[in-house]
Amino acid sequence: MNEFMTGILAWLYTILGNYGWAMVVFTLLIRLVLMPFDYKSRVSMRKMSKVQPKMAAIQKKYANDQNKMNQKMQELYKSENVSPLSGCLPMLLSYPILIIMFSAMRAFANQQVVRQVVEMLQNPDVLPAYDGWLWIRNLWMPDSPFAPALPDLNTLRMIPSDIWLKFMTPELLASLPSELSSLTLDSFTGNALTDTITQISNYLQSLPLYQEGTAILPGWTFNLLITSFSIMKEYNGFFLLPILSAASQFLMTKMTPQQPAPAAADSNQPNTGKFMTYFFPLFSLWICSSYNGAFALYWVVSNLIAIVQTYAINRYLDSKEKTTANLEAKK
Numbered sequence: 236m237n238e239f240m241t242g243i244l245a246w247l248y249t250i251l252g253n254y255g256w257a258m259v260v261f262t263l264l265i266r267l268v269l270m271p272f273d274y275k276s277r278v279s280m281r282k283m284s285k286v287q288p289k290m291a292a293i294q295k296k297y298a299n300d301q302n303k304m305n306q307k308m309q310e311l312y313k314s315e316n317v318s319p320l321s322g323c324l325p326m327l328l329s330y331p332i333l334i335i336m337f338s339a340m341r342a343f344a345n346q347q348v349v350r351q352v353v354e355m356l357q358n359p360d361v362l363p364a365y366d367g368w369l370w371i372r373n374l375w376m377p378d379s380p381f382a383p384a385l386p387d388l389n390t391l392r393m394i395p396s397d398i399w400l401k402f403m404t405p406e407l408l409a410s411l412p413s414e415l416s417s418l419t420l421d422s423f424t425g426n427a428l429t430d431t432i433t434q435i436s437n438y439l440q441s442l443p444l445y446q447e448g449t450a451i452l453p454g455w456t457f458n459l460l461i462t463s464f465s466i467m468k469e470y471n472g473f474f475l476l477p478i479l480s481a482a483s484q485f486l487m488t489k490m491t492p493q494q495p496a497p498a499a500a501d502s503n504q505p506n507t508g509k510f511m512t513y514f515f516p517l518f519s520l521w522i523c524s525s526y527n528g529a530f531a532l533y534w535v536v537s538n539l540i541a542i543v544q545t546y547a548i549n550r551y552l553d554s555k556e557k558t559t560a561n562l563e564a565k566k
Contacts, residue, residue: 240339255368258529262536265332270544277548282317289315340530344375345394348386349402351375352435355385356411359442371472371528378472378528381464385448388436392429399423414438476531477524483538485516490545 243264247257289311297304351363351373365373365384372384403423411418415438422431439445448469455466489512519538523531 240335241343244339244343253368254366254374254529255371255532258368258374258532259536262533263540265336266537266540266544269332273541273544274548277545278552279317281549281552282315286311286315286317336533337530340527340533342398344527344529345398346401347375348390349394349398352386352391352439353402353407355439355442355445356415356435359412360444362444362448368528368532370475372469373471374529374532375527376471377524377526378476378531379474379524380466380470380472381474382471383449383467384469384471385445387449388432391432391436394432396424396428399428412438414441472528474524476528476535477520479535480523480531480538481516481520483535483542484519485512487538487542487545488512488515490542490549 244254244257244261247260248254251257251260290308293304293307293311297307347366351365354361354363363385366375368374371378376382376384376386376390400420400423403418403420405420408418408420415434418431418434421427440449450468451465452468457464519534523534
């Protein structure tokens with residue numbers, strides 16, 4: 236499935252000539268495929284939101300009788316023709332797509348990073364070819380002023396053996412600089428990979444061009460309790476995609492109908508709806524600041540399209556309900 240997804244992205248790149256715009260179009264295609272599921276989910280959640288007052292009344296009335304409460308709830312679902320799971324199931328179908336996209340983008344980004352490393356190994360006096368997009372210099376590195384455009388040691392350590400072996404052919408190994416002449420195909424497998432990555436990183440750091448590309452801006456290192464971060468001279472982005480991901484995720488969460496609040500007897504239970512309202516935006520901020528800009532771009536564009544879809548679906552359903560109400564009033 237990873238190869239299928241990355242194959243579509245590569246095909247779009249041949250047409251558009253830029254991986255950033257290819258990712259935007261690819262995300263639009265994914266959202267179009269998921270649109271029927273989104274519509275069905277919104278309709279179901281809308282029905283559930285309309286019966287929330289009745290559900291809350293049952294919860295309050297039978298707070299001390301769980302069996303009776305469950306019975307009345309089932310009767311309510313049957314009479315209103317709703318199901319508490321009907322709105323969740325279509326949404327759950329989109330999560331495998333997200334997981335596949337995450338895996339595909341990670342594999343594709345890793346390949347591009349290794350390509351850039353190989354280019355530097357073969358031409359140490361020339362910067363590798365970047366795949367940029369608007370303000371982002373290198374789509375395969377995070378959109379952040381704390382990340383360089385050139386691949387760093389932390390990025391190289393996350394690349395698995397099979398990706399390295401796609402590039403490290405015997406011919407390529409024979410052409411490596413003398414400092415890396417001891418490397419073989421076995422150097423990129425098993426436990427040896429960690430030492431190999433360190434060896435490659437040490438060689439890159441000895442190159443003046445690489446030193447300049449990964450230099451830290453003097454006086455802009457911040458030490459926190461558990462970590463530290465520094466602003467790079469040749470930073471890769473402005474942190475816009477992570478911020479946009481959190482903002483769009485928050486807006487999308489607020490547009491989603493919430494489940495009814497717990498009954499009075501359960502008032503001490505945590506409000507999971509409120510927790511999710513802030514958890515998902517923070518999660519989006521973290522994952523889009525930690526991974527490559529291409530994946531963050533997919534996440535942001537997907538959220539923006541979902542917001543537009545939700546607004547359009549809500550307008551359509553409002554109009555449909557209004558028309559139905561007018562027809563019933565005329566009878």
